[in-house]
Amino acid sequence: MQLIEIVGYAGSVLVAVSLMMSAVVKLRVINFVGAFIFSVYGFMIGALPVGFLNGFIAIVDAYYLIEIFSAKEFFKIFEPPAGSDYVKYFLEFHEADIKKFFPAFDFKPSSSCQILFILRNSVPAGLVCAEQIGSDSLYIKLDYAIPGYRDFKLGRYVYNKHFKETGIKQIYTDLGNAKHNSYLEKMGYIKSTLNGREMYLLNLGAEN
Numbered sequence: 001m002q003l004i005e006i007v008g009y010a011g012s013v014l015v016a017v018s019l020m021m022s023a024v025v026k027l028r029v030i031n032f033v034g035a036f037i038f039s040v041y042g043f044m045i046g047a048l049p050v051g052f053l054n055g056f057i058a059i060v061d062a063y064y065l066i067e068i069f070s071a072k073e074f075f076k077i078f079e080p081p082a083g084s085d086y087v088k089y090f091l092e093f094h095e096a097d098i099k100k101f102f103p104a105f106d107f108k109p110s111s112s113c114q115i116l117f118i119l120r121n122s123v124p125a126g127l128v129c130a131e132q133i134g135s136d137s138l139y140i141k142l143d144y145a146i147p148g149y150r151d152f153k154l155g156r157y158v159y160n161k162h163f164k165e166t167g168i169k170q171i172y173t174d175l176g177n178a179k180h181n182s183y184l185e186k187m188g189y190i191k192s193t194l195n196g197r198e199m200y201l202l203n204l205g206a207e208n
Contacts, residue, residue, distance in 0.1 A: 004044050011038030011054070022147035025068060032061035075157045076119040082109035082129075087117075090127060098144055101180040105142055114138075116162070118145075118154050125149040128158060133172070138163070139194070140173040155187050164204055171202040 014034025021027040035057040042051030080087055091098065091107055098105060107129065118126035126149065129142040145154050163171065172194045175181055184200050192201035 004041065007037060007044065008041040011035070011041050014038075023150045024148050025065070025151050028061050028065050028068070032058050032065065035061060073153065074121055075154075075161075076122075077158070077162055078117045078119065080115055080117060082111075082113040082115050084115075087115055087127075090117075090124070094144065094146065097147070098142070101144065101176050102142060102174070103177065104174060107142075116158065118158060120149060120154060123149075126154040126158075130171075134170075136167055136169040138168050138171045140171055143173065150183075152183075152186065155183070159187060159202065159204065169204050171204065172199045173202075174199060 011034050014030055015038060016034075018027050018029075018031035018034055021030060035054040039051050039054035039058055042048065042054060087109075112131050114128075114130045114132065116128040116130070117124050118128070120126070124146075126145040127142065128140060128144075130138045130140045133139045143155070143158075159171070172192070173184065173189070175198065176184070181200075184202075187202065189200035189202045192199050194201075
């Protein structure tokens with residue numbers, strides 16, 4: 001296979017893969033790289049329409065990525081009662097997606113259950129279900145972000161701002177699927193145990 005064909009296939013694959021991304025940032029980044037490579041391929045083979053079209057797509061992607069990363073975002077946390085109708089509706093609406101990341105999650109509202117709705121630019125983008133297990137420790141049963149908002153900004157706001165400001169120093173959570181475990185490790189969680197169970201632990205006193 002000639003180099004020029006490899007360039008063409010690489011660009012095509014990346015553009016196709018980008019369309020499978022649910023997170024907007026990932027979609028834009030992968031699409032930008034794919035369109036740029038495919039634009040180069042178009043010029044290499046003398047197909048000017050292919051080169052100019054994909055070059056234009058790459059410029060559009062770059063514009064929106066700059067806009068996304070430079071835009072000021074606003075976060076707000078609401079704490080509704082665990083038994084509220086909206087919490088129930090939210091969990092039922094996203095049930096299938098939640099089960100993919102948290103196969104063992106089973107919501108049972110109780111007086112000890114803390115519910116945090118994280119609003120991002122007024123959009124209910126995430127939900128955290130937790131229980132206090134000590135004066136400065138939490139056990140998180142669910143840390144869920146809806147598709148399109150899985151870029152670590154919600155997690156950083158909840159952990160590095162909200163929980164630290166409320167005096168939480170240690171957070172335990174269950175293992176999820178491979179993708180969620182990767183997210184936890186990037187947030188600073190390490191493997192640990194709680195009451196004999198394998199868990200993840202986040203020490204908010206440490207640098208993340």
